Amino acid sequence: MLSCLLFAATAAQAQVYIPPPDDLIEELPVLPAAGETPLPQSLPPPPPAPDSMTPEQAKAEARAAGSALRETYQNLTQAADAAAQVPGYEATYPGLTQYYDNPGEMYAAGAAEGYSSEAYRTANSTSRPTVNVTRDDMARATAIEASPDAYLDGVGADGSTGDCTPLPPGPGTPNSAEWTCHVGSQVIEETKSCTSNLVVTEWSALTYQYLCAISAGFDGCSALAGNGQCRRTASYPIPDYGITIDYYDCSSAVADPNIYLLGTVPAPPPPGAFEVVSNIYRCNSDGLSAALTYDPVTGFPLDYVTGLQQCGSIGSEPACTRTTPSSAGLTERSLCKTWDFVGDPLSGGYLTCIEPAAPEEVWSCSTTLAGFTPEVSVSKWFTESWSTSGCPDDPVACTLQNEICTAPNETRTVAGVPVTRPCWQKSRPYLCQRIVGGGNDCASLEANASCSLARETCLDDSPAANGSCGVTERIYSCPIPGSTPEPAQYICGGDVYCINGECETIEREASDEFKDAVVALNALGQANAEFDEATLTLFRGTRETCSHKLFGLSNCCSGRGVPLLTPLLCSPSEVLLDQKDDAGLCHKVGTYCSSSFLGICKTRKEVYCCFASKISRILQEQGRPQLGKPWGKPKTETCEGFTVFEFQRLDLSVMDFSEVYAEFVEAAKLPDEAATLVEIQRRIEAYYESHQP
Known part of the structure; x- marks a missing residue:
């Protein structure tokens, strides 16, 4: 008989298979007779090892504790009330007593119950499809099965000839992660800005109206008919003279001896033009309706003016702005309220102003005021456009980000008229892109001796016909900071415990089949909890994504076990995805280019399917190969669940649930002996860790 004990950083990967029932009659276990020897009491755990314990002392303590426990529990299954130690066991079978006297019933x-049970019919169907699966994780068992003698008679763990042979490496606890970098063409983003000014132009175009005549053998309208600036507006035949008179409107002057200019009229304004009405009012606040003007230097009278207006409430009109006579195109004048005569009226004299009136006010209004007569009234049409001189003119390479008005709500004089616009000047920032070659952010990974290149992927938005690649993503496998590699494992002749190259003979090893059964049963319970009534599927996931800007610091896709390097640049959903991935709830579907420039990838997205539990993820990852149901392309994967028929086809016995073993250790009540052996192993490992040279 060969026995072995394998110790590793992870739980052992035992396989469990629960066959379908082949007989409806359940044999009842034989209950032990009452009155037999009671179960022995559990021994207290061994005392902790002192810090000064030598390796020999630790081995001796382990042997003594194991021997004592072995003698105490070797007849455990034959003791009275042993069945009561099984969780959930009942000595009686309520509801089945009717079959004691009539077992044939x-x-x-x-x-009858099986006929009405869909689960029973599915499990016992002779047409149920089966799938043969070969997993990479079974490589170790296959290697030992193929050549057991090679492992029993191999080289010892310390390098000398002995009874222990190293096992092939197992999956173990992940202590490495994938890191990505990129090589190839790089899209450089630059910010450019320019200033755009509003150009306001008076619309003063004229329409030239022409007349011409056409008769037999003579066409006097050819110069107008063939001119793109002219259009015919009317045509009058005169049969008595055999001629036709045509009228044309032209947007520009046409010189031809056979046409006659009737006159010009203002051309209608184009779409988008706006009208500015300017009424200039002059008023005074001294109650004057007529007065003499005078020379402010000499005081002599100049002119007598009438029709003067009082300012009144004109200053409160929102459409009016106070201005100066010169700005409004008016002549400045000074009014006098009181005059005096200087000199002898008979021999000569003159008038002089002794009380000037208050200066007149001049207002420019964009509307006509009731009760006021404008001194000057002007109505003009204007067109406006924005200058783009100095601004990027490539709409593919440069994108306008926004516009910022730097000269708002100003009034400027254009063609002698005050024009007010919401904005006269704008600052226009652009985001421009250009492609440069030679991009490479893999230097640090290439220089790290502990990292190895795993694979390469071309990220071009559209693959080149000649097979070249503009941007290549390289994936390196590197150790996770702070993690330790999985220790070497051995299989030895006899019952041997091996650690750090030293082996110690023990009696037997603890079994982990109970954990396999618990995990398999929990998977069945999870199927019931995650049934989606809307789609009639099980273990449906949610599609989640994160982004990584190529050749940039922004990376929201760190991968399992690696912290986010730029969490402040990531969205809340991306941070939550990283937490779910670290917790083992997500499966990475793949990567695709989410934005590009001229075919060169700028940003890639990683797509994940995240599930409600680790078991759901493991069932999806290991169940899809059994069903021949691959994951979809990253751009289109929707994380569909299994249909009821697909779940019935799954063989849970060949699935590896070792990743979730630790979550069921507390639920699984192991025998005291196995638990004590685990504690002894832990203490010996702790001793060696604290006494490293």
């Missing part, structure tokens, strides 16, 4: 009742 049990078969008929079981057949």
